[in-house]
Amino acid sequence: MTDRLLIPLLALACVIAAFFACLLGSTPLPVERVIAAFMGGGDAADRLVVWAIRLPRALAAFLTGAMLGISGAALQGLLRNPLAEPGVLGVSASASLVATSAIFFGAVAVNPWFLPLAAIIGAVIATGLLALAAIRTQSVVTLILVGVGLSSFAGAMMSLMMNLAPNPFSLAEMINWMLGSVANRSFDEIGFVFPFMAAGVLILLVSRRGLSALTLGEEAASGLGLNLRRQRILTVLGAGLATGASVALAGAIGFVGIVAPHIIRPIVHHDPARSLIPSALLAGLILMVADIFVRIVPSQNELKLGVVAALIGAPAFVWIAMQRRSVHD
């Protein structure tokens, strides 16, 4: 497969997956009824299933994956580490933390829109802290450690809130949030987070060329004429916005941001800049397919997408980590 065909092929695969997401489910619809519903025909129940349930759900899975994929690819380029991921820098955890607080303190009961809003605020705060750290330090290791600290702190606060949960109902809601799912998402919810996603993606794409230069290390990249500080801030901000919006839509879903770029990298000749768009498409595809699996697998409680992603992703993470050569510190 050449890198020229990569993006069109992945885009095609995403369209096909979205179509299958509309066909398959607890009550499979035949192809002609789905096509009729797409065209605005067919019977009203079919149109409801396709337009109000299955299509927005598939789109939510795609967007969530795409945001995590592009953020992972960009952060890996910035930090020159194939294990970097929105989760590693604490952005997902911080977004979840603020969202969980909104549930805990009853804000969500007042207005359900506070939930996505809180997740985005959490991600932007985490992103701001990381951007500050990026300005103050020259060291990537320090930046990763700040992220790990942020992530651990958010995790501890989350455990504390679950520990103190006033009733089983809010505990269940927090757990749902942490597990990650795209079930019952509507176009309205997608529309609310979409501007943040678009802004994040735009920032990452505009600044992607610098990621290629960083292949040579920070010192050489500065020598090549890269404004290192600006690059760090833009990448962290873009990944923060995209990740925050994805957490707002689907909760915390891990590892897809590591797996997709890892598969894409050899195909784009290990150029981080060229890996962004294909990684986004592949991660979106992975989550759409995983979500179809979640819906059709017979189980008493519906499996959560985040759980399935972690079951596949965590062993892949370990495998990728084991493959790293020690010379690449």
Added chain:
Amino acid sequence: MTDLTVSDLTVEAKHTVLVETANFSLKTGELVALLGPNGAGKTSLIRGALNLERPTSGTASLNGQPLATLSPSQRARKIAYLPQIRPLAWPNKVRDIVALGRFSHGAALGKLSATDDAAVARAISACDLTDLEHRAADTLSGGELARVHCARAFAAECPLLIADEPTAALDPRHQFRILDLIKTFVEKGGGALLVLHDVELAARYATRLIWMKDGKIVADGSVAETLTQQRLADVYGVRATIDGTRVLMDGAL
């Protein structure tokens, strides 16, 4: 004619003076070797001169224009910088690494303009990398990788080149090859400042030597003027005998 002039440059980090009121210049047509023991401040001097590290005081200017007023990519189009070689983050293709030399000209990997492509091709053939063009960088030997880094510096087609220990960890033949490449670059109208640790190699190739010790430039002049037994004793703390450009060191003082 391009010249980099550094005046009264002082670089400090955490209240330690790394470089103290250093003055030097680098012009096209010169191959200058920067010599000095470990910790003398050679790398800090270079980084301060390139404005990669903000100097505490003093200025570096390019053809009279302060470097601090240039954007990073404007600077990078005038001075190519080869820092000490570090492992690459990813196993990129040789041609892509060389193409990164065109970064300051706005090149994006995978879709180089005709101008960028031609510059990359010239650098690849100048550094004798044609056979390795499509190899992954992690399959190269240290000597080959050093040539790849030279090629990416040349691909920028800057008038000036500053290289920090370009021959470190290379076998004698590769040290000669790298210095020959840089010498050819200077003969074609470039100017180069190289940090070197091999005094004899420096004396053989350089048109001028700059000697540094404890953050200060202690001598700046031709090989004949500045390469003396006393200088080697003062700067490096070694006992040596000198015969033209031949240097025989036989122990620490």
